[in-house]
Amino acid sequence: MTEDAPRTETAASPHPGEPDTDTATARPTTPASPAGPASPRTPTRASRTALSALVAAHAISQTGNVVTAFAVPFYVLALGGSGVEIGVAAAFATAPVIIGGPLGGVVVDRVGHRRAAIVADVVSGASVLAMPVLASTVGLPFWALLALVFVAGLLDTPGQTARRVMLPGLTERAGIRIERSVGLLDGSERFAKLIGASLAGLLVAAVGPIPSLFVNAATFAVSAVLTWTLVPGPDPSRDGSASTAGTHPAAPAGERATGPGRRSRGRSRGRSRSDNTEPARASYWQDLAEGARFVVRDPLMRLIVALVLVTNLLDAARGSTLLPLYASDRLGGAASLGLLVATMGGCALLGNVAFGFVAHRVPRRITFALCFALAGGPSSLAFALGAPLPVLVAATALSGLAAGALNPILATVELERVPEHLRGRVFGLLNAGAWAGVPFGALLGGVAADTIGLAVAFGIVTAVYVAVTLTPLAGGSWRLMERGAVRLETGRTP
Numbered sequence: 001m002t003e004d005a006p007r008t009e010t011a012a013s014p015h016p017g018e019p020d021t022d023t024a025t026a027r028p029t030t031p032a033s034p035a036g037p038a039s040p041r042t043p044t045r046a047s048r049t050a051l052s053a054l055v056a057a058h059a060i061s062q063t064g065n066v067v068t069a070f071a072v073p074f075y076v077l078a079l080g081g082s083g084v085e086i087g088v089a090a091a092f093a094t095a096p097v098i099i100g101g102p103l104g105g106v107v108v109d110r111v112g113h114r115r116a117a118i119v120a121d122v123v124s125g126a127s128v129l130a131m132p133v134l135a136s137t138v139g140l141p142f143w144a145l146l147a148l149v150f151v152a153g154l155l156d157t158p159g160q161t162a163r164r165v166m167l168p169g170l171t172e173r174a175g176i177r178i179e180r181s182v183g184l185l186d187g188s189e190r191f192a193k194l195i196g197a198s199l200a201g202l203l204v205a206a207v208g209p210i211p212s213l214f215v216n217a218a219t220f221a222v223s224a225v226l227t228w229t230l231v232p233g234p235d236p237s238r239d240g241s242a243s244t245a246g247t248h249p250a251a252p253a254g255e256r257a258t259g260p261g262r263r264s265r266g267r268s269r270g271r272s273r274s275d276n277t278e279p280a281r282a283s284y285w286q287d288l289a290e291g292a293r294f295v296v297r298d299p300l301m302r303l304i305v306a307l308v309l310v311t312n313l314l315d316a317a318r319g320s321t322l323l324p325l326y327a328s329d330r331l332g333g334a335a336s337l338g339l340l341v342a343t344m345g346g347c348a349l350l351g352n353v354a355f356g357f358v359a360h361r362v363p364r365r366i367t368f369a370l371c372f373a374l375a376g377g378p379s380s381l382a383f384a385l386g387a388p389l390p391v392l393v394a395a396t397a398l399s400g401l402a403a404g405a406l407n408p409i410l411a412t413v414e415l416e417r418v419p420e421h422l423r424g425r426v427f428g429l430l431n432a433g434a435w436a437g438v439p440f441g442a443l444l445g446g447v448a449a450d451t452i453g454l455a456v457a458f459g460i461v462t463a464v465y466v467a468v469t470l471t472p473l474a475g476g477s478w479r480l481m482e483r484g485a486v487r488l489e490t491g492r493t494p
Helices: 045-078 083-111 113-136 142-154 156-174 178-207 209-230 260-267 284-297 299-331 334-358 364-384 389-403 406-417 420-435 438-451 454-469 476-481 485-491
Strands: none
Touching (some): 045 083, 045 156, 045 178, 045 299, 045 334, 083 113, 083 142, 083 156, 083 420, 113 142, 113 209, 156 178, 156 420, 178 209, 178 334, 178 406, 284 299, 284 420, 299 334, 299 420, 299 454, 299 476, 334 389, 364 389, 364 476, 406 420, 438 454
């Protein structure tokens, strides 16, 4: 994705524009009501408050991450660091995604989504708080900064994954279409980038990078409190992790998964009554392998991971290294970078809202490819040509508007194809695969800036980005993105 992994942080609809998470492979397909998602519950104010609290917690947490993304490179510059050292710091900030994604995803499924989200916020906040505390007391050398950045990011991705896994259940209780709630969550991230970039630019320029990190620590604390007080615990009838995680094999994409009771009856034939007990829970590594098998066997998931891996690598080179260096050398510092990032976030938010009104009417694959190319091409080209700041802002605004459609499409497709009880570990693996190139991209951006120069580096990013993001137009398994694809596959299963 252009500035965040499609989630990395995200149910085939039997009718266009009417997503139903239950028609993913988690249970047999049932017709949905024309009015929206079928639900035996009547939406209440509490259910809608819970969904709003989840979205707000996600937005607040992401706002703090934007502050960190600004503060760390400018602190390295203040220490006299080079482009390579900025790339190293960015790599330490993003490498935890590759570790925390798959390993933390299994933990999310096993310990509970709400609990995982709260613990992730608390640990990440404590790690971020240690940075300004150490810098203000005994000092914060470069190696210590790298260690704390790594620890702070280690649980951040599992926390994001946990909130995304909780989204479908809260959405159903609130009586909202899944595409709309996915758009709300993605829109909250866009809004966080808008507010966080403006705040971070002003804070770094006014008080310096290290004091700005106090704000980030506070955002994690607020996010944890919101989740703890307003988001309810899992519903055993809806939360797949409570009853199925680690006890049943994953159903490959396109196959219907039978219910837990049906599997148990099939396996218990011939057993004595004394042996007819609760199935033994699978080990941690078996759970992880189960999620990995699903990702490997699903052709669309493989394509998505490969595409986003490349684009996230390029985005890391551009956003984590090239842009801070460009802003420092040619635009006057953090305030200009804050303007550009805020423009990207604000226009992506507008694009996200606008896309919500037409999402059920447009072809996903073509929209995804064209918007993806626009999300990275024009803005990178403007930097390559050395355009003045007003032109950079205009190009960034175009990229942001196009980017608004990307995460809602990806997150909805992932919810369609991933069984409910596997979502934590599968989403973690998808995030890890999509972010696998990010640390390398950040380092590559620093090396490119110090060797071939900023203009050539931005030119290479432009060419590769556009070429790669147009590949879904070639068809093939990319056609599985369209509505009804999972239902058609399921229909072919005896």
